[in-house]
Amino acid sequence: xxxxxxxxxxxxxxxxxxxxxxxxxxxxxxxxxxxxxxxxxxxxxxxxxxxxxxxxxxxxxxxxxxxxxxxxxxxxxxxxxxxxxxxxxxxxxxxxxxxxxxxxxxxxxxx
Amino acid sequence: xxxxxxxxxxxxxxxxxxxxxxxxxxxxxxxxxxxxxxxxxxxxxxxxxxxxxxxxxxxxxxxxxxxxxxxxxxxxxxxxxxxxxxxxxxxxxxxxxxxxxxxxxxxxxxxxxxxxxxxxxxxxxxxxxxxxxxxxxxxxxxxxxxxxxxxxxxxxxxxxxxxxxxxxxxxxxxxxxxxxxxxxxxxxxxxxxxx
Numbered sequence: 229x230x231x232x233x234x235x236x237x238x239x240x241x242x243x244x245x246x247x248x249x250x251x252x253x254x255x256x257x258x259x260x261x262x263x264x265x266x267x268x269x270x271x272x273x274x275x276x277x278x279x280x281x282x283x284x285x286x287x288x289x290x291x292x293x294x295x296x297x298x299x300x301x302x303x304x305x306x307x308x309x310x311x312x313x314x315x316x317x318x319x320x321x322x323x324x325x326x327x328x329x330x331x332x333x334x335x336x337x338x339x
Numbered sequence: 340x341x342x343x344x345x346x347x348x349x350x351x352x353x354x355x356x357x358x359x360x361x362x363x364x365x366x367x368x369x370x371x372x373x374x375x376x377x378x379x380x381x382x383x384x385x386x387x388x389x390x391x392x393x394x395x396x397x398x399x400x401x402x403x404x405x406x407x408x409x410x411x412x413x414x415x416x417x418x419x420x421x422x423x424x425x426x427x428x429x430x431x432x433x434x435x436x437x438x439x440x441x442x443x444x445x446x447x448x449x450x451x452x453x454x455x456x457x458x459x460x461x462x463x464x465x466x467x468x469x470x471x472x473x474x475x476x477x478x479x480x481x482x483x484x485x486x487x488x489x490x491x492x493x494x495x496x497x498x499x500x501x502x503x504x505x506x507x508x509x510x511x512x513x514x515x516x517x518x519x520x521x522x523x524x525x526x527x528x529x530x531x532x533x534x
Binding site for chain 2: 244245246247248252253254287288289290291292293295321322323324325327328337
């Protein structure tokens with residue numbers, strides 16, 4: 229399966245990420261999910277290709293943002309196996325950041 | 340014969356016996372004979388024993404010193420990590436004292452965790468090299484401590500834009516959470532010294 233689409237979070241969304249829901253403030257996980265992530269992921273799953281997501285150049289990933297975006301997508305779109313089949317992450321800056329996001333996809337917290 | 344006579348007779352017997360033994364020893368001295376010829380194998384054997392005698396303690400001492408230095412190096416990084424984490428606590432304490440918690444405070448905390456993750460990642464890499472058999476458990480424990488503290492601060496109410504001041508309850512709760520990570524890292528220091 230080849231990479232056919234990409235999201236550079238710092239460029240395509242924001243470099244200072246917010247909380248879980250839109251009502252919590254700017255640049256929330258819900259906003260990222262609804263405006264960018266979900267549509268691109270669904271296209272990747274339908275077109276059977278890989279969506280490449282660049283996590284670098286962002287100030288930090290609040291746990292609530294990760295939960296409200298990647299965790300929520302995992303809960304609503306078939307879990308870790310389906311998501312990780314069609315998403316490939318890149319985090320050259322911070323390996324623990326990547327680990328944290330993968331952990332959220334595999335074990336999404338219930339909120 | 341009276342008992343006194345028996346004792347005298349035994350005494351005389353013992354004196355004569357010791358005298359005979361002493362005389363025999365003098366006549367046949369020395370029991371150990373020294374060989375004036377030296378074989379090359381014996382010389383090499385002696386030198387090898389001498390070399391091992393000097394080399395083994397040196398190697399053991401070096402291994403002990405190296406191990407102590409490596410542990411000290413990792414422990415220094417863990418102490419530095421505690422200092423870095425205390426900067427997050429300082430932001431909370433200052434905001435509590437001032438009575439307002441700003442967007443800049445929130446951003447500073449999010450950024451601080453990015454740098455804390457990098458520090459933990461660096462420690463993980465060092466531990467993998469220094470203590471490969473224990474690395475996985477040590478790194479997992481350290482990351483768990485950091486993620487729990489990070490979740491407490493960035494998965495809850497502090498991230499809401501409506502969170503604009505730190506009340507007594509939050510300040511107290513945060514103190515407990517900070518204490519958990521600080522104590523956890525100090526416990527790791529002891530575990531590393533015991534390796």
